[in-house]
Structure formats: structure tokens, C-alpha cells
Amino acid sequence: MRFVDEYRDADRARALAAAIARLCDPGREYKFMEVCGGHTHTIYKHGLADHLPENVTLVHGPGCPVCVIPMGRVDDAIHIAERDDVIMTSFGDMMRVPGGRGSFFDSKAHGADIRMVYSPLDALKIARQNPDKKVVFLAIGFETTAPSTAMTMLRAKAEGLGNFSVFCNHVTIIPAIKAILDSPDLRLDGFIGPGHVSTVIGCRPYEFIAREYGKPLVVAGFEPLDILRSIHLLLTQLAEGRSEVENQYGRVVPWEGNPRALRVIAETMEPRPYFEWRGLGFISHSALRVRDAYAGFDAERIFDIPGGRVADPKACQCGEVLKGVLKPWECKVFGTACTPETPIGTCMVSSEGACAAYYNFGRFTRDRVREATRD
Amino acid sequence: MTERSAEWAEAAVREHAHLGAADREEQVLERIERARRGRTRLREDAITLAHGSGGKATHTLIEAVFLDAFRNPLLEPLDDGARFGVDGASLVFTTDSYVVSPLFFPGGDIGDLAVNGTVNDLAVSGAEPLHLSAGFILEEGFAVADLRRVVASMRAAAETAGVRIVTGDTKVVQRGKADGCYISTAGIGVVRRPLGGEVRPGDAVLVSGPIGEHGVTIMLARGELDIESDLASDTAPLNGLVTALLDACGDGVRRMRDATRGGVATVLNEVAGDAGVAVVVDEDAIPVRPDVRGACELLGIDPLYVACEGRMVAIVSGDSAGDALAALRSHPLGEGAAIVGRIKADPPGLVLLRTAFGGTRIVDLLVGDPLPRIC
Amino acid sequence: MCLGIPGEIVEILPDQPDLAKVDVSGVRRAINIGLITDDEPRPGDWILIHVGFALSKIDEAEAKATLDFLEGVGQAYADEMEALRESGIE
Numbered sequence: 001m002r003f004v005d006e007y008r009d010a011d012r013a014r015a016l017a018a019a020i021a022r023l024c025d026p027g028r029e030y031k032f033m034e035v036c037g038g039h040t041h042t043i044y045k046h047g048l049a050d051h052l053p054e055n056v057t058l059v060h061g062p063g064c065p066v067c068v069i070p071m072g073r074v075d076d077a078i079h080i081a082e083r084d085d086v087i088m089t090s091f092g093d094m095m096r097v098p099g100g101r102g103s104f105f106d107s108k109a110h111g112a113d114i115r116m117v118y119s120p121l122d123a124l125k126i127a128r129q130n131p132d133k134k135v136v137f138l139a140i141g142f143e144t145t146a147p148s149t150a151m152t153m154l155r156a157k158a159e160g161l162g163n164f165s166v167f168c169n170h171v172t173i174i175p176a177i178k179a180i181l182d183s184p185d186l187r188l189d190g191f192i193g194p195g196h197v198s199t200v201i202g203c204r205p206y207e208f209i210a211r212e213y214g215k216p217l218v219v220a221g222f223e224p225l226d227i228l229r230s231i232h233l234l235l236t237q238l239a240e241g242r243s244e245v246e247n248q249y250g251r252v253v254p255w256e257g258n259p260r261a262l263r264v265i266a267e268t269m270e271p272r273p274y275f276e277w278r279g280l281g282f283i284s285h286s287a288l289r290v291r292d293a294y295a296g297f298d299a300e301r302i303f304d305i306p307g308g309r310v311a312d313p314k315a316c317q318c319g320e321v322l323k324g325v326l327k328p329w330e331c332k333v334f335g336t337a338c339t340p341e342t343p344i345g346t347c348m349v350s351s352e353g354a355c356a357a358y359y360n361f362g363r364f365t366r367d368r369v370r371e372a373t374r375d
Numbered sequence: 376m377t378e379r380s381a382e383w384a385e386a387a388v389r390e391h392a393h394l395g396a397a398d399r400e401e402q403v404l405e406r407i408e409r410a411r412r413g414r415t416r417l418r419e420d421a422i423t424l425a426h427g428s429g430g431k432a433t434h435t436l437i438e439a440v441f442l443d444a445f446r447n448p449l450l451e452p453l454d455d456g457a458r459f460g461v462d463g464a465s466l467v468f469t470t471d472s473y474v475v476s477p478l479f480f481p482g483g484d485i486g487d488l489a490v491n492g493t494v495n496d497l498a499v500s501g502a503e504p505l506h507l508s509a510g511f512i513l514e515e516g517f518a519v520a521d522l523r524r525v526v527a528s529m530r531a532a533a534e535t536a537g538v539r540i541v542t543g544d545t546k547v548v549q550r551g552k553a554d555g556c557y558i559s560t561a562g563i564g565v566v567r568r569p570l571g572g573e574v575r576p577g578d579a580v581l582v583s584g585p586i587g588e589h590g591v592t593i594m595l596a597r598g599e600l601d602i603e604s605d606l607a608s609d610t611a612p613l614n615g616l617v618t619a620l621l622d623a624c625g626d627g628v629r630r631m632r633d634a635t636r637g638g639v640a641t642v643l644n645e646v647a648g649d650a651g652v653a654v655v656v657d658e659d660a661i662p663v664r665p666d667v668r669g670a671c672e673l674l675g676i677d678p679l680y681v682a683c684e685g686r687m688v689a690i691v692s693g694d695s696a697g698d699a700l701a702a703l704r705s706h707p708l709g710e711g712a713a714i715v716g717r718i719k720a721d722p723p724g725l726v727l728l729r730t731a732f733g734g735t736r737i738v739d740l741l742v743g744d745p746l747p748r749i750c
Numbered sequence: 751m752c753l754g755i756p757g758e759i760v761e762i763l764p765d766q767p768d769l770a771k772v773d774v775s776g777v778r779r780a781i782n783i784g785l786i787t788d789d790e791p792r793p794g795d796w797i798l799i800h801v802g803f804a805l806s807k808i809d810e811a812e813a814k815a816t817l818d819f820l821e822g823v824g825q826a827y828a829d830e831m832e833a834l835r836e837s838g839i840e
Contacts, residue, residue, distance in 0.1 A: 260786070
């Protein structure tokens with residue numbers, strides 16, 4: 001595949017790994033956060049850590065929209081989905097995410113009409129085909145996904161489609177990064193910036209991170225060589241005593257982002273005063289809701305929603321793990337009450353969550369795996 | 376905002392409270408190992424789609440409900456078929472049910488799936504397929520013309536495989552209680568030559584052709600994803616291919632599995648678990664058609680977990696790997712065969728993938744079906 | 751977050767100019783290009799697809815620059831390995 005395979009080449013990776021090793025001060029520990037869950041996925045899928053020196057650690061950030069969606073919102077969505085006149089739609093990612101009373105899959109098993117879609121436009125199609133039902137799209141995702149939801153609402157309005165609405169759970173990345181930067185026990189040396197969010201918001205919104213917090217950030221692509229190159233750029237900045245925003249993913253991310261995408265978001269949605277993130281708590285202005293002008297497409301206004309908060313068990317220490325303060329195994333419930341089969345906390349929900357990854361891979365030292373995979 | 380707790384999560388915490396917090400990493404890892412080896416518990420109070428996926432949820436269901444109730448030495452290996460002797464003859468007996476939507480898809484229909492699937496379960500057990508039964512559950516209103524079409528392809532598939540359908544059953548359920556037509560087949564076969572014993576370190580791992588074509592074809596044929604392709608199901612009877620392999624390698628063949636639900640990844644995990652060995656595979660060596668890869672990239676799923684209906688995984692002794700490959704490739708159904716990996720001693724029970732990028736990762740069982748994702 | 755996949759525009763649908771047929775390694779889907787109309791997408795262009803929408807047009811020159819850099823690092827590494835090997839022989 002073009003624009004994919006050339007960034008997955010093992011020889012180039014080995015060369016870049018050697019260059020990275022040369023840049024590292026062996027007496028120093030480096031901790032970088034990849035903000036985006038897509039990067040975490042790439043790191044695991046390709047075994048990227050095998051190309052990094054032992055003293056470079058990657059901390060998995062909050063950029064996984066299904067991991068950070070609070071259980072109360074999942075319960076609200078299920079509350080809507082269980083109405084007889086409703087068809088609930090969402091991305092496959094949402095199906096297994098647990099709320100306080102189970103997941104979409106559990107609810108589907110008990111009779112709710114919940115369908116997976118590839119695109120919000122597919123939900124619109126379902127609405128056209130089922131005029132006697134109310135079709136709700138559970139919108140999740142960062143600024144990458146919000147423009148698609150916005151375009152879908154614009155289209156619904158243009159068509160005068162009265163039976164379509166959006167249960168909006170879009171979140172915004174900058175307040176989450178700021179919350180992490182402001183946490184007193186944090187120690188990070190830099191950020192691997194979210195590439196696809198940046199196609200929309202551009203690179204400017206990150207400048208305060210370099211300027212005010214003195215941390216370098218490199219907007220990175222999603223192929224493994226993109227991430228290695230971004231780590232290389234971060235280490236170069238550290239070696240030269242710089243902290244800047246750089247764009248490694250220029251082939252896709254324009255510095256100014258996508259103004260049209262930002263316009264359609266602003267036309268249909270506005271910031272919420274605050275929103276809860278699982279593991280991080282309430283963060284102000286960190287999510288979007290549907291604007292008054294589109295109230296007819298806002299599931300939160302159309303349906304009576306309980307709207308309560310579901311607290312994570314006190315023993316769950318996802319917040320500390322997310323910020324890299326605790327290692328997964330140091331959490332009180334890791335591997336006992338909280339496992340990949342019954343994930344209690346956000347870090348265990350997705351297979352790329354820090355805890356799920358550790359649960360599956362952490363038992364094996366690099367030496368043991370290296371020995372097994374030797375020719 | 377009201378606040379409540381997630382009862383299921385609190386219950387899980389209470390249940391494990393006696394274990395207390397671990398103070399050493401090794402302690403946590405031991406607990407995980409113990410939990411993995413222990414009896415699986417079915418936590419859900421209703422069946423979900425994940426229980427039919429072939430992944431972890433299916434394994435849990437089988438062990439906690441079926442094996443628990445039926446336990447006997449023939450069932451216990453949980454193989455594709457049960458093997459037993461009658462008056463000096465060694466027989467294999469197997470059964471499988473077929474539910475597929477849509478019933479007709481590029482490359483086949485539910486009829487040839489139902490015949491090929493059972494033929495293949497017998498063939499990979501090392502048996503020569505003899506006779507099949509066919510049970511039909513039909514929905515009131517199902518078109519007779521469609522039934523004739525399904526039955527005609529069953530006859531054609533049986534002729535190709537050299538088996539006869541010798542007994543059957545028909546039931547009709549009310550409209551809305553089934554999806555057109557479900558078929559259940561059982562088969563009996565005779566073992567003429569035994570396989571070459573336990574899988575052991577030094578053995579080679581082969582697949583008989585490009586993976587994932589059936590599963591992706593079905594996903595796209597449902598039409599909900601609106602993706603066009605030229606893909607067709609790989610459904611085919613494997614008994615001829617198995618014979619070619621056994622002729623060439625004799626008791627160099629240790630084990631064969633057809634890679635149906637859960638795909639090649641699931642089969643490899645079963646091999647690793649049953650034999651207590653590590654399976655190490657090379658991503659580069661695994662044959663995947665470009666369009667299967669394209670569809671998988673677009674949907675965010677891994678072809679390793681996608682079902683095939685005419686592909687098998689064979690474990691052969693290291694010495695016979697070359698002969699096995701040549702034998703498979705000399706058969707029309709094995710033209711795309713490849714040696715994809717080998718068996719190692721450590722770490723036992725695990726499937727390790729050497730990625731094309733030069734890294735390593737664990738290929739675990741999925742909990743349920745691979746779902747299209749956006750994150 | 752945010753799975754994004756590159757695909758090549760095969761055609762702009764004549765009856766719906768907001769939609770383009772896009773090829774991803776041999777499979778095709780109609781993709782909404784309403785978010786990148788300022789870039790005047792046309793057949794042969796590569797775009798980044800997310801949930802059925804094109805988010806940006808892929809900049810070929812930038813892609814080449816990234817690859818050229820990687821090529822350079824690779825070459826330097828190969829030369830170094832070669833030098834190491836030769837010094838080992840002596």
C-alpha cells in the first residue's frame with residue numbers, strides 16, 4: 001500500500017534506531033507520552049519498542065476516546081437505546097465499552113436495537129430507511145471525528161430529516177494535555193503529538209506546551225517509522241536544549257490544519273463548561289455539545305436522560321497509570337479485580353490501554369522474547 | 376449531578392479484596408498466571424454475539440457450560456472432531472452449525488459452507504471423510520427456490536469432496552424466529568494413517584494459502600459498509616489437499632487445523648496452548664491478498680483474526696517443512712501456501728509475531744469478533 | 751484515536767460532487783470530500799480517509815521529503831556497517 005508500506009520498512013527502522021541510540025545519554029531516563037491511542041496501537045502492532053533503547057519509555061496518553069468516555073455517559077446512551085422507538089448507532093469501538101450497567105453488547109443481547117456503522121453518514125442512511133424510528137448516532141472521538149459528525153448534522157438539516165439525532169460525546173485534546181501537564185507528580189520529557197487530530201486543528205494550538213511548559217512536541221504520523229522519526233526529533237531537541245513544536249507528518253498535516261473542518265464544528269457544536277474523563281476526572285472546556293441552532297438534532301434534548309455520574313471503584317488507579325506515575329502492576333486491582341476480560345478501569349478497557357498491554361506482554365522480559373524470536 | 380457506583384465493578388473489587396495489594400511485580404505476574412490456568416467463569420447472564428466468535432468468550436462458554444456438563448475423555452481435547460475406535464477402525468466424528476448473513480455471497484453460499492466445513496473438520500483431524508448428515512432449520516416464508524439453490528450447492532460440494540449426505544432433518548420455525556435458513560451438518564470419517572505425534576520445538580508452521588478472504592467477503596457482502604471489492608470466499612473442501620500433504624510427509628505431519636472462526640491467530644493460540652509450546656510467526660511470510668489487506672486497514676481489523684473456510688494451518692516436523700510446502704503448492708488449493716513460522720519451547724502457550732518492521736508482539740486470543748474500529 | 755487510511759481518488763461522482771470513489775489497495779468506497787473542497791481534489795490525488803470522510807489531501811512533496819530523510823539515515827547506517835565490517839577483517 002502506498003504511503004503505508006514505505007513507512008514500515010525494517011532496514012530503515014534499524015538505521016533510525018541506531019541514530020536514536022546515538023542521541024541518547026545512557027545515564028538519563030527519557031519518558032515521552034504518545035497522546036493518541038492510534039499511536040499506542042501502532043507501537044504495539046509493530047513491536048516498535050524493540051527498536052528503542054532501554055532508557056526510552058513511552059507513556060500512553062489519554063487519546064483513546066472509548067477509554068476516556070465516562071461510565072455514566074455509556075449508561076445514558078444505553079438508556080436511550082433501550083427505548084422501543086430508537087435505533088442506536090455507533091462505531092464498533094463502542095460495543096464492548098462497559099458502563100455502570102454493562103455494555104452496548106449486553107444491552108443488544110437484551111433486545112435493544114444497536115447497530116455498528118462505519119461512518120456517521122451510514123447512521124443518516126438508516127434514519128432515511130426507518131422513518132418510523134428515531135435514529136441516534138452516539139458520537140465519540142476527538143477533533144478528527146467531530147467534523148464528520150458536524151457534516152452529518154448539516155446534511156440532516158438540509159434534508160429536513162426529523163428522526164435523526166446525535167448523542168454528542170466529542171472531546172477536545174488540548175484541555176486534556178493541559179490537565180496532564182498541570183498535574184504535580186508528572187515527569188515527561190516530551191510529547192508525540194496526535195497526527196490526525198492535527199489535520200483538523202493544525203500545529204499552532206500546541207505552541208503553549210513548548211513555550212510555557214518547556215516540553216517539546218512532535219506531531220507524528222501513524223506508521224511505525226513516523227513514530228521512530230518523531231522520537232528521533234524529540235531527542236534531537238532535548239540534546240540541543242530546544243523545546244519546539246515540530247511537524248513530522250507534513251504529508252498529511254498542514255500547519256494551519258483544516259479551516260473548513262473547524263468551521264463546520266463551530267457551526268454545529270460549542271464547548272461544554274466541563275466534561276468528565278475516565279481516569280482524569282472533570283476537565284473544563286474539554287468536550288463539545290450540540291449548539292442551540294441544531295437542538296432538533298441533539299439527543300440530549302430530545303430524550304430524557306438520567307445524566308448521573310458513575311464512579312470508578314476507589315481502588316482503581318487509572319489516573320496515576322495514565323500520567324505515568326504508577327506502573328500498571330502497582331495498581332491495587334491490577335490483575336485481580338481488573339483484567340482484560342472484566343476491565344474495571346480505562347487503562348484495561350482497550351487492548352492498547354497501558355494495563356491491558358502490560359497484562360498480556362509484561363510477563364516476558366525482552367531477553368526472553370528475543371531468545372524465542374531469534375533465528 | 377447524582378453519583379452512583381458501578382455495582383459489577385465494586386463486586387469484582389470485593390471478590391478479590393482478600394488478595395490485598397501486591398508489593399512485588401513477581402507476585403502480580405504469578406497471580407495472572409494462576410488466573411490464566413484456573414477455571415474460566417462465565418460472568419454474563421445472557422448470551423452475547425461474542426460467545427459465538429471463536430475467541431476467548433467462546434472458549435469460556437464451552438468450558439464453563441458444555442464441557443462442565445458433558446465432560447468425558449473424547450470431548451476433553453476440544454478438537455475439531457472426536458476420535459475413537461470401533462472394532463479396530465479408528466473413526467472421527469464431528470458436527471458444526473452454519474448461520475451466515477447473507478446466505479448467498481461471492482464465491483459460495485451457506486450450502487457449500489455447511490458441507491465444506493464439516494469435510495474440513497474431518498480432514499484436518501487426519502480422517503478420510505465418509506458420510507455427512509444435514510439438519511435444516513427453515514424460517515416460515517423462506518423461498519423454495521432459494522432452498523433448492525442451497526441444496527444444489529451442497530450436492531455439488533459433496534460430490535467435489537467425495538462424500539455423501541446420508542441422513543437429515545427439517546424443522547420450520549415461525550417467521551421472524553430465524554434468518555431464512557440455518558444448516559447443521561455432522562460427519563464421520565475414518566483414520567487410515569495416524570498423525571506424527573505431539574507438536575514440539577523445531578517443528579515448522581505452514582498456512583495453505585492467503586488468509587482472511589472468506590471473512591472479509593462476508594463482511595462486505597452484508598452491504599452495510601458500502602465497500603466494493605472483487606473478493607470471493609475461499610470456501611473449499613480440504614481433504615484432497617490434506618491427502619497430498621500426508622502422502623508427501625507421512626508422519627512428519629503433527630497437526631492440522633482449518634482456520635475458521637477467529638482466523639489463523641486463534642488456531643495458532645490453540646496449538647500453543649494445547650502443546651505447551653511457543654509459536655513464532657513472521658508477519659512478512661503470512662500470505663494476505665492486497666484487497667483483503669486494504670479492507671482490513673480501512674476497517675481497522677487484523678487479517679490474522681479473520682475467518683477462512685478453505686485454508687488450513689499445518690504443523691510439520693522441521694525436516695519435512697520443504698516437502699510439505701512443495702506438496703501443498705502442487706495442489707490447486709495450496710498454490711499460495713507458505714512456511715510462516717516455527718515452534719519454540721519458550722514462552723509456553725504463547726504466539727509471538729515477528730513484525731515486518733523488525734519488532735515483536737504477542738498475538739493473543741480476541742475476546743469476541745474483530746470489530747471495525749475508528750480509533 | 752482516529753484511524754486514518756490513505757486512498758486514491760478514482761473518480762468524483764458526477765451526480766454528487768461531494769462524493770468521490772476512492773481505492774484502498776483494491777477495495778473501493780464512496781468517500782465524502784466536502785471537508786477538502788478548498789484543495790480541489792481530483793482523480794489521482796491521494797487523500798486521508800477517516801470514518802468515510804477525506805480529512806486532508808496527501809502532500810506528495812512532503813511524503814518524499816520524509817522518505818528522503820529515512821533513505822539518508824539508512825545509507826549512513828549501511829556505510830557505517832560496511833566500514834565496521836572492513837575494519838573487522840583487517
